[in-house]
Amino acid sequence: MHVIPIRSSCRIRVTVNGRPVELDVRPEALLLDVLRDRLELKGARRSCDVQVCGACTVLLDGAPVSACTFLAVEADGREVLTVEGLATGDRLDPLQEAFMDHGAVQCGFCTAGMLLTARALLAEEPAPSPARVAEYLRGSLCRCTGYRKIVEAILACARPAGVAR
């Protein structure tokens, strides 16, 4: 039986935004803290801390998870995508372009979570209906925009022939 004893660390190997990373983490370390404090990836935010709001969303092997309630050791051997991994140099992801074009960003606090969740949706369903977008984004909260522009931006990136990137 594999055991990580109390107060000892375990080495994890994670691919973060396409790059391999090796870290020693304690069993109780949360993925959000490792991303923000050890890897300086501040896009994911601690907000509600109870998996309700989506501000801490990251993609784990393409699936949205709440980094605030996810043990870092569980990311061993897996791929993590944060909002910082969406753009390539100067070139923004089409979802990021669409959010800007449609006015889907106000304070920006929810935006990272929205973008990543939208990306996961479009990877699974390239042409979702507006109702499906709203359903999939349930649990990603925005206090500013009233959601309409966010949904419009996502729909603008939806196309049957391909996905956001």
Add this chain to the structure above:
Amino acid sequence: MRVVRDLDVAVPPPALWEMLWDVPRMVACLPGCGEAREIEPHRRYEARMTQRVGPITLSVPLEVTVSGVVPPTSLALEARGRDGALGANVAMSVRLAVAPREAGSRVRIEAEGKILGKLGALGHGIIQRKAEELIDEFGARLRRAVEG
């Protein structure tokens, strides 16, 4: 939370009062409480109360004070304490009033309590129900202790 119960027992009022006024023994009838330790006779006591709900254990060292007594009919107690591990402050007050009945006596139990802290907020829905269960069990144990 607030619970009111009437408990009928088959002994005359003086016998019931004697049991209630034996505060350490009476406190021990509350499930999760060991016998109260006397600090100042008939004034101050200490007791530890432990309650479990699912995986969560609340364990509180309580300071129990007799806040009012009109022998041989009524007794009021206050209990306060804090579970440091859970960050939960507990404050309770209990009034016990004895009256004669045809077949013995009746004690009216009025209990009010608050739990402050995360447990109080998250556990809001079950605290009332749990308190009712505890007072019901308290009554049953009291009856057994008094009726022998």
Add this chain to the structure above:
Amino acid sequence: MLRPFALYQPATVAEASEVLARDGRDASLYAGGTEVLLILKAGLLRVRSLIDVKRVPGLAEIRADDGHLSIGATATHRAVERAPAVHARCPLVAGVARHVANIRVRNVGTVGGNLAFADPHSDLATVFLVFDAVVRLASRAGERELPLGDFVRGAYETARAEDELLTAVRLAPWPAGAAGAYVKFGVHERPTLGVAVALMRDGAAIAGARVAVGCVGPRPQRAGAAEERLRGWALADLERHADEVAALAAGEVEPVTDLHGSSEYKRDMTRVFVRRTLLVAAARAAGRDTHARHPHTIIV
């Protein structure tokens, strides 16, 4: 920041059971962590050991099991939503799984974790009751099975012994011709009310019914009196009698006042939503789809 703990990753049920037996209330089982990590973060629970059961083989399996549907304890809600076996045998369950919480919780949270934590506000625990769910518990000593209604004893209380793990839940698919629905209501993160209805048919009549109400009380429950009243009626008459049946169901629940509402409100909403769910199920039994919509309500 969480207080330190050791992380065990047993490869067998027996290994997991050993750690549970050794550490008792200082240990907790862990799968998706969507419940246990929350109470650890809130400081309401302290453990020396977390026992990660996701490496025990077979615990995530979703499969047909001799006419039944078996869902492994570490199957995620997302897996249940997509599993062909669930769609084939108990399609309503796939729909309910799809609407639990949010996408992040569904990707990580497990069926076994949900049932074993026994939060009163559980969609799956409610809908499983109308599939005659039976849970399987295992320890070093062996296995046993228990109807879900006996397993969930109250708010956060189950019949799981300290050294046991829940390994699977088994559902009985409905007979041919049956129709049902699950309707949930609420504005908070967890639902305020969930109603599951199954109508079994005998031609144009209701041969039997199952009505389960969850979230309003300490645990989800079947409304036996309401079920009994439904038996024997013609489906076509159900609309006329839905009020009466709903009132019966509302009398059977044991609502608790909390931040979702007073017990009086919950009892009244039980009546409202049992009626609505009956009508949806009746429409489906008649081969019609329903276009009913209500605020803050999801109809599965």
